[in-house]
Amino acid sequence: MTPRVRLSGVDHTYQGRSGSVQALDRTDLTIQPGEFVSVVGASGCGKTTLLRIVAGFVRATSGTVEVDGDQVTGPAPERGVVFQRPSLYPWLSVAGNVEFGLKMRRVPRAERRETARRYLELVGLADFADAAPYELSGGMQQRCQIARVLATEPSTVLMDEPFGALDALTREKLQAELRALWAAEERTVLFVTHSVEEAVLLSTRVLVMSPRPGRVILDLPIASDPADDLATLRTSPDVLAAAEKVRAAVTAIH
Numbered sequence: 001m002t003p004r005v006r007l008s009g010v011d012h013t014y015q016g017r018s019g020s021v022q023a024l025d026r027t028d029l030t031i032q033p034g035e036f037v038s039v040v041g042a043s044g045c046g047k048t049t050l051l052r053i054v055a056g057f058v059r060a061t062s063g064t065v066e067v068d069g070d071q072v073t074g075p076a077p078e079r080g081v082v083f084q085r086p087s088l089y090p091w092l093s094v095a096g097n098v099e100f101g102l103k104m105r106r107v108p109r110a111e112r113r114e115t116a117r118r119y120l121e122l123v124g125l126a127d128f129a130d131a132a133p134y135e136l137s138g139g140m141q142q143r144c145q146i147a148r149v150l151a152t153e154p155s156t157v158l159m160d161e162p163f164g165a166l167d168a169l170t171r172e173k174l175q176a177e178l179r180a181l182w183a184a185e186e187r188t189v190l191f192v193t194h195s196v197e198e199a200v201l202l203s204t205r206v207l208v209m210s211p212r213p214g215r216v217i218l219d220l221p222i223a224s225d226p227a228d229d230l231a232t233l234r235t236s237p238d239v240l241a242a243a244e245k246v247r248a249a250v251t252a253i254h
């Protein structure tokens with residue numbers, strides 16, 4: 001099977017004002033379709049760089065990056081990116097935001113409407129289709145961003161701390177929603193987070209990175225059933241043991 005994502009020998013060095021920083025060092029990574037892979041590690045260890053390279057926003061200094069067997073040379077619609085802060089278009093309605101990517105692809109209006117309606121329903125925003133983004137809470141805006149990305153049906157969803165700016169309760173709710181969406185839609189997810197708990201709860205596999213130069217120092221599969229709800233997973237012995245391992249790896253490099 002062609003892997004969804006494959007990085008081979010990827011190095012990345014930024015040339016900054018205070019000299020060069022090697023953000024990634026000889027990184028090899030293969031992600032199969034349907035995996036939910038989280039990346040954790042101390043601040044500055046290269047998590048965002050890894051995600052931006054897969055997204056095509058950053059060109060690796062060396063090495064190869066492939067998605068579905070094709071070399072990544074820039075951003076593309078099959079790789080949807082969810083940022084930490086929802087970047088909705090303020091002049092469009094909530095539904096207009098979700099339809100935007102489809103409009104760019106010249107999807108006929110009726111089909112666009114129907115797709116937007118379906119995704120707004122999935123993220124619990126069906127009643128807010130005509131609202132303006134500023135009328136939504138932070139958590140609702142983030143749901144809208146997720147609906148907007150999923151509506152374009154990317155095979156790979158890249159998420160850079162999507163819940164980092166939310167309060168704890170909203171975060172838990174969106175975690176559960178994301179897990180259910182992933183289980184239902186069979187997308188491949190690459191998810192960057194600072195939270196060990198979030199990583200082990202949501203993922204099928206957790207990568208721990210060490211800083212300067214950024215390297216993957218632990219690649220741990222998580223034994224959990226996609227159908228399990230998060231409340232069950234929170235107390236599952238396998239998940240708790242995985243969290244311990246990940247935490248130990250993260251603290252060892254501090």
Ligand SMILES: Nc1ncnc2c1ncn2[C@@H]1O[C@H](COP(=O)(O)OP(=O)(O)OP(=O)(O)O)[C@@H](O)[C@H]1O
Nearest residue numbers: 014015016021023042043044045046047048049050
């Ligand atoms: N545009 C840039 N120019 C120069 N250096 C950069 C740039 N972006 C990132 N870096 C450096 O590359 C390293 C990796 O950064 P990156 O943002 O990938 O880490 P991160 O693990 O996502 O960090 P955080 O958890 O704080 O978001 C850091 O040392 C950072 O200072």
